[in-house]
Amino acid sequence: MEAGICYIKPEYLVQEGNESSLAVTSDKGETNKRKREEGETEAGKAKDAGGNNKWNKKERKRGQNKNRPVFKDERYSHLCHSLIDGTGGEPCSVPNCRYVHDLDAFLAAKGEDLGPECYVYTTKGYCARGVSCRFAKSHTDELGRNIKQQEYNEKAPTTCNGISSELQVRLRKRDYDFSRCKELIKRAEQLRDARKQTEQKQPESGDALEEQPVQASEADEQPEPATEKQAKCTDTVDTETSAGCVIYDSTTGRDAELKPAVDFRDKLLLSPLTTVGNLPFRRICKEFGADITCGEMACAMPLVKGLGQEWALTKRHESEDVFGVQLCGNNPNMIAQAAQVIAETTQVNFIDLNIGCPIDLIYQQGGGSALMRRTNILELTVRSCxxxxxxxxxxxxxxxxxxxxxxxxxxxxxxxxxxxxxxxTLHGRSREQRYTKHANWSYIEECAAKAKRMPVIGNGDILSYEDYVERRKLAPHVSSVMIGRGALIKPWIFQEIKEHKAWEPSSGQRYDLLRKYCNYGLEHWGSDTKGVETTRRFLLEWQSFLYRYIPEALQQAPPQKINSRPQKYRGRDEMETLMSSGNSADWVKLSESLLGRVPEGFSFVPKHKANAF
Incomplete structure (x- = not known):
């Protein structure tokens, strides 16, 4: 068989001359069409100002569709909060309020309800969007007032984190006390400078090199030498030494007393996924068995400045029992400040630093994967945080x-x-490769074998239980596995791994999964017009990955590989064919069956080009 091709059973193939009845086009055809639209020449060359031929560097665009259209809702979707529960409440006390105060005009512009039942009201007993909800008739009385059930509990936990108005004011006024992280940065600089001086002296002195075996033999009988973080622990408790966040009680003399704050061994982790790794998606993955989840990558500078849009990425659902926040930045002081304010004001189990982000904008500013070559900056960041x-x-x-x-x-x-x-966590590709080629798990194992006590988590190209078993055998020193695109294509992969068998959901079950995602989205982003369209946008972004799933019954040699592309095929029923379509117009049709018709002038282009195929 040809490498990189996912062969479909003959009875589901579409003949070349019958493409009009096909809802799924091959990625090769899509690529050629895109190239024709971009006006590329046959040779892939262009002429410069002097008339000389040169290779067109735009031939292999990767990463994001930066010029995609962005839909903005109209002003009528913003009703003044004084009218949310209907007429008869307290009048608006805000001078020059920018929101709509004509309730009748607002209701007329809002249009018909999208359905007879509001998921938020049904599950919680009260919908905070009130009459602006697109399902408002299910929780309004004859007078148009919003209903609140007696059993509704305002203090019931659902989500936490985010930013309070008080904290936002303190951050914007630069009134937050960051003296602690500034002190830690200074200590990290001292340790870095001391290490550099030691490294410079070692080649000049033969005695220093001869002392190393003695130090190594002493380490065989005692815990690992304390890092800067471990030294802080021993300042308070002399009988304890630590490795990372693992505390070793030397009074017992038993390794069984190691007490990790978070156990990263033998776990299934959901990768922090920009845009698509939102809270509703993480809830879906938790239900399918993900052990540890992490929020989307948040940039340190907007967090320190108190921008609410960035702080929204730190929100955590009650089902996420082990949850972390991922930071990205190019300045150790800024990253340390963001880590401090998150540690002190949010409920998280760990903080992660992204030094693998391949996005051009992040890389060119010295953040993301650029930190892998800025080791001096990286050392200060890791030591202080x-x-x-x-x-x-x-x-x-x-x-x-x-x-x-x-x-x-x-x-x-x-x-x-x-x-x-x-x-x-080590993703087995370079920045230059992004998501092309195969993840190098042999190299992941080589790196994991170099770690002394620190868990190393492998990441890349896991789309089935068979892939998971193969990678674990190939990399025995890897402690756990992180799954990213595999979870986007089939979020039930966590269930498959834990049950040691494949699960092939029907098109109806997959549709119910989309409905559940929409319900979670309406609960998280709101059930008004703005919340519905936000839910739709993220659903469509997810669908740009979901359509790649190919049921095993349609494959000649399952399981499906993450970098393989299918031949032209149709599903076993109309819904399965629609879900397998790579045409974004078909994704919009799916969203309309769940969230009502799209607004006039709506168009969608996925953010991620996602070069898996």
Whole structure:
């Protein structure tokens, strides 16, 4: 069989001359069409100002569709809060209020309800969107007033974190006390400078090199040498030494007394996924068996400035029993400040640093994967953030390196452990590769074998239980596995791994999954017009990955591989064919069956080009 092709059973194939009845087009056809639209020449060349031919660098665009249209809702969707529960309440006391105060005009512009039942009202007993809800008739009385059930509990936990108005004011006025992280940065600088001086003296002195075996033999009988974070722990408790966020009680003399704040071993982790790894999606994955979840990548500077849109990425649902926040930045002071304010004001189990992000904008500013070559900055960041709390692990997610032919993770990973990281996640591709080629699990194993006590989490190309077993055998030193695109394509992969068998949902079950996602989205983003369209947008972004799932009954040689592309085929029923379509117009049709018709002028282009095929 040809490599990279996912062969479909003959009875489901579509003949070449019958393409009009097909809802799914091959990725090769889509690529050729896109190239024709971009006006590329046959040779893929362009002429410069001097008339000389040169290779067109735009031939292989990757990453994001940056020029996609962005839909903005109309003003009528914003009703003044004084009218949310209907007429008869307290009048608006805000001078020059910008929101709509004509309730009749608002209701006329809002249109008909999208359905007879409001999921938020049914599950909670009260819908905070009131008459602006697109399902308002299910929780309004004859007078148009919003109904609140007696059993409704305002203090019932649903989500936590985010930013309070008080904290936002303190951050915007620069009134938050960051003296602690500034002190930790200074200590990290001292440790870094001391390490550099030691490294410079060692080649000049033969005595220093001869002392190393003696130190190593002493380490065989005692716990690992204390890092800067461990030194902080021993300042308070002399009988304890630590490795990362693991505390070892030397009074008992037993390794069984190791008490990790978060156990990263033998777990299934959901990767922090930008845009698509939102709270409703994480709830779906938790229900299918994900052990540890992490919020979308949040940039440190907007967090420190108190921007609500960035703080929304830190929100956590009550079902996420082990939850972390991922930070990204290019300045150790800014990252440390963001880590401090998150540690002190939110409920998280760990903080993760992204040094593998391949996005051009992040990389060009010195953040993301650029930190893998800025080791001085990275050392200050890891040392200071790891020392913030002895019970809040600080982890790092990295790639193999910047370039495909030059891997550096095997050199960087032991250093990150020495600086105090509690765990490292290694994605088996370089920044240059993004998501093309196969993840290098042999290299992941090589790196994991270099870690002394720190868990190493492997990431890349797991789409089935068979993939999981194969990778675990190939990399026995890997402590756990993180799944990203595999969970986007089939979120039930966590269930498959834990049950040791494949699960093939019907098109009806997959549709119910989409309905559940929409309900979670309406609960999270709101059930008014703005919340409905926000839910729709994220549903369509997810559908740009979901359509790639191919039921095993249609494959000649399952399981499906994440980088393989299907031939032209149709599903076993109309819904399965529609769900398998790579045409975004078909995704919009699916959303309309769940969230009502799209607004006039609506168009959708996925954010992620997602080069899996």
């Amino acid at each position: 790891a020392a913030l709390s002895d019970r809040l692990p600080f982890t790092v997610k990295m790639r193999t390196g910047i370039y495909a032919d030059k891997s550096v993770a095997h050199e960087l990973l032991p250093l990150v452990e020495e600086w105090g990281a509690s765990a490292v």
